[in-house]
Amino acid sequence: MKKENMKHREIKKIWTVNEQKISPIHTAGPVLPPGAWKNYDPFLLLMEDKFEKGAFDVHPHRGMETLTFVIDGTINHYDSATGDGGTLVKGDLQFMTAGKGVVHNESPADGEKVHLLQLWVNLPRKYKMVNPRYQNMHAKDMPVREEDGAFIRVYSGSSGDVVSNTLNYTPVTFxxxxxxxxxxxVQDLPGSYNGFIYVLEGSGTFGENKVEAEKGQAMWLGSTDEESRSEIQVSANEKLRLVLFAGEPLREPVVARGPFVMNTEEEIRQAYRDYQEGKFLDPTN
Structure with a gap:
């Protein structure tokens, strides 16, 4: 990779995420609020949730993927696709492909509060109805890139010469x-990717235009030549912890209703019919 071919990304937009009280046991901050599909492509939404057991009930998904990243706490999960469950702790990631349909739940243990991010990633039209898939990715097992004063855990995609083996239908770097x-x-990215950064702790300076941001702020990356490689520079003003997501835009129609994300209204109606008929509970359907 030749450094001179790199395009330096700027920060296009910065905003502060406001935490909202949903219930006595649940607060949520919309990092990427739902509805701006074209602006976020291939991402659909990103929520920052803090909640206790009982905040969420069993629920379905179809036509998309979720990346659930545990910032703090412990969460138990169960899904209909495998008939199995598991436990995720701080730094772990669950990469769920809902595909043609899953019913699942995520819940902290009794008396515990969990703090997590959940990102919804759109699936390309040709993969909307694939079989569901779960990738439970533990922090201790993830590849790591280390440089002077910098530690980067690579959950999906790559960072420098460090490459993850995560399976993707939609190419995503996390x-x-x-x-x-x-x-x-410096984090390298394909020039065609859309992407954003969310600051979890501390503060720093970001991008070619040296934008200052701190805990609770998000930044959308500026675009570059799609044929090139690109990079985004990150500098810490104090100890800094952040997540970066970037992905290949799909440029396909999005019709979303509740937990279902498809390409047409009829596909959404079919999703509701299939769920009501219990087909999501049988992975062979």
Missing amino acids: VEMVLESGSSI
Whole structure:
């Protein structure tokens, strides 16, 4: 990879995420609010949730993928596709492909509060009805890139020479970065990718235009030449922890209703019929 071919990304937009009280046991902050499909492509929404057991009930999904990243706490999950469950702790990721339909639930243990991010990623039309798939990815098993004062855990895609083996229908890069005060790092991305950064702790300076951001703020990356490689620079003003998501836009119609994301209204109606008829509970349907 030749450095001179790299395009330097700027920060196009910065905003503050406001936490909202949903119930006595649940608060949520819309990092990427639902509805702006074309602007976020291939991403649909990203919510930051803090909740206790009982905040969510068993629910279905079809036509999309979810990336559930545990910032703090412990969460138990169950799904109809495998008839199995598991436990995720701080730093773990569950990469769920809903495909043609799953029914699942995520719940903390009694008396515990979990803090997590959940990103919805659109599936290409040709993969909307694939068989469901779960990838439970534990922080201790993820490949890591380390440089002076910088630690990058690579959950999907790559960072420098470090490449994950995560399976993707929609190409997505997801990394968590921890930088010591005064350190800097450069994250490379395909020029065609849309992407954003969310600051979990501390503060830093970002992009070619040196935008300042702190905990609770998100930034949308500027676009570059689609044929090129690109990079985004990150510098820590104090100890900094962030997540970066980037992905290949699909440029396909989006029709979303509740937990279902398809390409047409008729496909959404069919999803509701299939769910009401119990077909999501049988992975062979």
